[in-house]
Structure formats: structure tokens, C-alpha cells
Amino acid sequence: MSARTRLFKELKESARNKEATGIELVPDESNIFQWRALIKGPTDTPFEGGTFELAISVPEQYPLVAPAVKYRTKIFHPNVHWKTGEICLDILKNAWSPAWTLHSVCQAILALMSDPAADSPLNCDAGNLLRAGDIRGYNSMARMLTAEHAMSEGMSQG
Amino acid sequence: MRLWQIVQRLWKTMLARLFSLLGEASGTTLAFTGILGLAAVLYTLYQLRSGQGRKRDEPSSSQQQPPLDPTQPSTSAAGAAAAAAAAAASKPAAGPAAAATPAAAVARRLAGIRCVTLSVPGVLLEESSPAELEESASVRAGAADLVREVARVARVYLMCHVSDDIGEAVVRGALEHAGLLGANPGQVPPHRALFCGTLDGKVSLVRQLEPDLHIDGHEKTVSDLQRFVKQLVLVQQPGAAGSSLAAAGNIQLAPSLGAALGLA
Numbered sequence: 001m002s003a004r005t006r007l008f009k010e011l012k013e014s015a016r017n018k019e020a021t022g023i024e025l026v027p028d029e030s031n032i033f034q035w036r037a038l039i040k041g042p043t044d045t046p047f048e049g050g051t052f053e054l055a056i057s058v059p060e061q062y063p064l065v066a067p068a069v070k071y072r073t074k075i076f077h078p079n080v081h082w083k084t085g086e087i088c089l090d091i092l093k094n095a096w097s098p099a100w101t102l103h104s105v106c107q108a109i110l111a112l113m114s115d116p117a118a119d120s121p122l123n124c125d126a127g128n129l130l131r132a133g134d135i136r137g138y139n140s141m142a143r144m145l146t147a148e149h150a151m152s153e154g155m156s157q158g
Numbered sequence: 159m160r161l162w163q164i165v166q167r168l169w170k171t172m173l174a175r176l177f178s179l180l181g182e183a184s185g186t187t188l189a190f191t192g193i194l195g196l197a198a199v200l201y202t203l204y205q206l207r208s209g210q211g212r213k214r215d216e217p218s219s220s221q222q223q224p225p226l227d228p229t230q231p232s233t234s235a236a237g238a239a240a241a242a243a244a245a246a247a248s249k250p251a252a253g254p255a256a257a258a259t260p261a262a263a264v265a266r267r268l269a270g271i272r273c274v275t276l277s278v279p280g281v282l283l284e285e286s287s288p289a290e291l292e293e294s295a296s297v298r299a300g301a302a303d304l305v306r307e308v309a310r311v312a313r314v315y316l317m318c319h320v321s322d323d324i325g326e327a328v329v330r331g332a333l334e335h336a337g338l339l340g341a342n343p344g345q346v347p348p349h350r351a352l353f354c355g356t357l358d359g360k361v362s363l364v365r366q367l368e369p370d371l372h373i374d375g376h377e378k379t380v381s382d383l384q385r386f387v388k389q390l391v392l393v394q395q396p397g398a399a400g401s402s403l404a405a406a407g408n409i410q411l412a413p414s415l416g417a418a419l420g421l422a
Contacts, residue, residue, distance in 0.1 A: 076366065125362040129354070134362075136326070137354030141363055144315075147349040 003062040007032050007102075014103045023106045033058045036072075037106050041150065042114045046142035047075065050150030054109065055085075056102060066096035069105060074149040076142040078121035078130060079112055087112075088122050260421060264307040267420035271370040271389070274312045276305065277360060278329065279319065280375025281393045281415050288321040295332035301415045302336045306344040308419070315367055317352040319360050319376075326353045358382075373418055380409060391418040 007027070014025040028034035035056035041047025053072040059065045069092055071085035079088040091100060091108055100108075121127025129138040268274070280286030282305055284296040308314055316333065320326045330351060333339050339348040354360050361382045364372050371389040374380050380392045384407075391410045405411045412418035 082366070123366075125366040128362045129359050132356050132358050132362075134354050134356040134359035136320070137352075137356065137359035137363055140352045140354060141366055144349050144352060 003058065003060055004032060006063055007058060010101050010103065013101070017103055021103070021107065023103060023110075025102055025106065033060075035067075035102060037102070039106055039110055041146060042110055045114050046139040047077075047113050047146050047150070050146040052150055054106065056105075058102075063098035063100070066092050066100075067102060067105065068092075069109070074145060075113075076123065076126055076145045077113065078116045078118050078123050078127035081122040086122060088117075088120065260304060260416075260419075261307050261310075263420045264304065265311055268308065268311050268371070271312055273315075273367065273369040273371075274308055275315045275317060275364050275367055275369040275372045276308075277317050277319070277372075277374040277376065277379065278333070281373055282316070283318075283329070283332065286375055288319055288325055291318070291320055291325045291329055292322075293328075295329045297332050297336040297338070298415075302338060304415050304419055304421075305338060305346070309338075309346050310344050312370075314346050315350045315352060315369070316346055317354065317360060317363050319355070319357055320353055321355065329353070373415065384409060393418055 011025070011027060011032075014023070018024055022040045024038040026036045026038075028036070035058065037054040037056060039052050039054065041050040041052065051073070052075060055070055055072045057068040059067065069087055069089075071080055071087065074082065074085075076082065080086065087109065089108060089112055091097075091105065116126070116130060118127045118130035126138060126142070129135075129141070276282065279288075279291065282297060282301045283291070284298060285291050285294065305314070305316075316338075318326075318329045320329060330339075330353075333346075333351055334348075337345070339346055339351060341347060352363055354363055357376065357378060360374075360376075360379050364379075364383055365386050369387060371391070372380075372383055372387045373391045373393060374383075375393050377392060377394070380390050383390055387408070389408055389410070391412055393412050393415055396413045410418065
């Protein structure tokens with residue numbers, strides 16, 4: 001199955017799943033290899049209430065090769081680079097399998113938001129707070145930056 | 159705020175009408191001093207009204223703020239308002255530092271600085287340890303006015319090391335009560351009041367925010383941040399025991415927030 005055929009199939013399925021998972025997957029109008037995903041900050045996390053945009057770039061060899069995914073919305077998380085939005089997630093690197101879909105990748109990213117891995121962080125400050133057991137500081141900063149960058153009301157407050 | 163401006167404009171037109179009436183009816187009979195006296199009375203009334211008007215305006219425009227204490231000094235209410243002229247007029251009553259005009263001094267000190275982080279214990283608050291903050295948090299009157307001035311010219315983040323939810327609630331309550339949190343000019347948006355549970359955590363908070371200036375009352379935080387922040391101020395009461403950190407390079411020592419911001 002070519003990457004293109006597979007992507008069109010995923011597009012149909014993701015439209016069906018949107019209601020249940022809250023994940024909105026939209027391909028670029030002129031390029032099926034460039035996608036945009038909108039995910040909602042999971043409840044009971046400091047990201048709750050925020051909407052985060054992901055940029056997904058699908059390679060020609062997909063699904064044999066993993067898509068490149070990064071955050072376009074700023075997020076304070078130990079496994080996401082604050083400035084570039086790069087995500088450290090095994091399934092996007094060496095643990096990729098063609099069984100994953102763009103939709104399930106988004107689900108894995110949502111799971112990462114709920115369950116950050118503090119070792120080998122891309123954001124040292126987020127990682128240090130968690131490793132020091134300073135949940136108060138981690139939540140406080142993540143909530144504040146969610147309000148500043150992932151909520152429209154927060155952004156208007158400059 | 160818009161409503162307030164309309165009220166203010168109405169009041170001004172009313173004043174103008176009143177004066178023109180007086181002029182027509184008894185311009186020659188009323189002594190000049192009498193008119194001056196009347197003007198003074200009206201002006202005082204106007205000032206009083208403006209103070210109240212802002213107070214009423216404040217809680218509605220900021221999130222989750224408890225009702226403000228009526229005993230709150232009127233200078234702080236005025237400082238939180240947008241009307242720059244009125245604020246300037248009430249400034250001379252702000253405190254002993256009036257001679258240097260705090261606004262001008264702060265603006266001069268913060269030239270080129272866009273982001274300021276401030277650890278509140280021992281700087282803005284009388285209390286300096288998480289244990290003390292369990293019991294109470296008192297905002298230093300003069301310091302609150304200065305933070306308002308800083309918030310006018312730079313993006314401000316307040317932070318506080320507390321031991322638990324009680325400490326956080328006590329400190330947040332004190333900041334709200336002092337009118338420091340809100341969406342108006344001269345206030346810090348409520349979500350920019352940050353809390354952490356460890357001293358090292360505070361260092362991470364500051365590093366994440368990459369401020370141009372960090373002000374702190376704790377020596378270790380300042381020394382930990384020396385390599386990461388352009389300008390640091392350590393605020394310590396004169397004669398504080400065991401201060402081994404010396405003013406050097408990017409570290410300034412100051413006995414108070416006022417001194418740190420270039421006020422005598």
C-alpha cells in the first residue's frame with residue numbers, strides 16, 4: 001500500500017474517531033504528506049483547558065518510517081523542547097511500527113502529556129522540577145504557560 | 159474601564175456647566191477667593207469619587223479576586239487604575255520616597271528590561287521562609303507600589319517557595335488583597351503568580367522564564383542563577399546574618415526593593 005493510499009484511509013478513520021478522542025487531524029489542502037493535529041490538554045494535568053497544535057510531516061516511505069511530529073504550540077514538558085517543539089517519544093524514533101497511525105501517535109502524545117518521563121529530558125528545567133519532586137513548581141509553571149500559549153483568553157493578556 | 163471613562167467625562171461636563179452657570183449668575187458678586195474655594199471643594203470631591211470608582215471597578219475586571227478591604231489605602235487602588243494622570247496626581251502621597259518620583263526612578267532603572275521575575279518572600283512580603291508563610295503573609299506597603307510601577311513597564315512574574323497548599327493560599331490571598339493581581343495596567347495577571355515546593359525548584363522556574371532581571375531575597379537562589387540571568391538583585395535587610403555573597407558582575411546587593419530599583 002502506498003503512503004498516499006494509507007493516508008487517505010487514515011483521514012477517513014480519523015474523522016470517525018474525532019468525536020470520541022477529541023483529536024482533530026487535518027491534512028494540508030494541497031499536500032497529503034503535511035498534517036496538522038489539534039489535541040486538548042488532558043484533564044487532571046496542568047495542560048487542561050489548553051489546545052495544542054502539532055505539526056506532522058509524513059515521509060514518502062510511511063508507514064515503514066515514522067512521521068516527524070512536533071508541537072507548534074509552546075508547552076512546558078520535560079520531553080518537549082521549549083523552543084523547537086521537538087518531542088522525545090520512543091515510538092517516533094526507534095520503537096516505531098507500521099501498526100501505528102497518525103491518530104494513535106496523537107494518542108501516545110496525549111499519554112505523554114499525562115505521564116511525563118523526567119529522565120533524559122529535552123526541557124531540563126521541567127525535568128529538574130519533577131526529579132526534585134517539586135510537583136507544585138512543575139504544575140504551576142506548566143499551567144501558567146498553558147494559559148499564556150494554549151488558551152485564547154490567556155494570550156490576550158499579553 | 160470604558161464605563162468609568164464615560165462617567166468621568168460626564169462628571170467633567172457637569173463641572174464645566176456648573177462653572178459657566180456661576181459665571182453668568184454672579185460673576186461680579188462672588189469674590190475671587192470664593193470661587194477658588196468652591197473649586198477646591200469640588201476638586202476634592204472629584205478626587206474622592208475617582209478613588210471609589212476605581213475600587214469598585216477593580217474586582218470585576220480581575221479573575222477570582224475576593225472583595226477588597228475598604229480599609230485598603232487609596233493609593234494602591236489608584237495605582238492599579240489606568241488613568242495615568244490621576245495616578246500621577248496621587249503619587250506624592252504614596253510614601254517617603256515621593257521626592258524621587260518612584261515611577262521615574264523605576265523607569266530609569268528598568269530601561270531596556272522587558273521581563274522581570276521576583277521572588278516575593280523577604281522582598282515584597284515581610285515573611286521570608288515557607289514556615290512563616292504558613293501563618294501569615296504581609297505585603298510591605300511601599301514595595302507593593304513599586305511592584306505596580308515595575309508591572310507598568312515590564313512583564314512581571316511573581317514566585318514564592320511555599321511548603322503546601324495553605325502557604326500558597328495565604329500568599330495568593332495577600333497578593334490579591336493588595337490589589338497586585340489582575341488584568342489592569344500596574345497589575346500582574348493572576349496566572350503569573352507562580353509557586354514551588356523546593357528552593358531548587360525556584361531556580362528552574364526562573365531559568366525557564368529567562369528574565370532580564372531577577373530579584374530575590376534568598377542568597378542561594380541568587381548564587382545558583384549567577385550563570386544564567388543577566389542581572390540579579392539580592393534584597394537583604396542591612397545586618398542580615400551570614401551574608402557571604404558579594405556584589406559582583408551581574409549581582410547587585412540592596413537593603414530593600416526600593417533601593418534595588420534606584421530609589422534612595
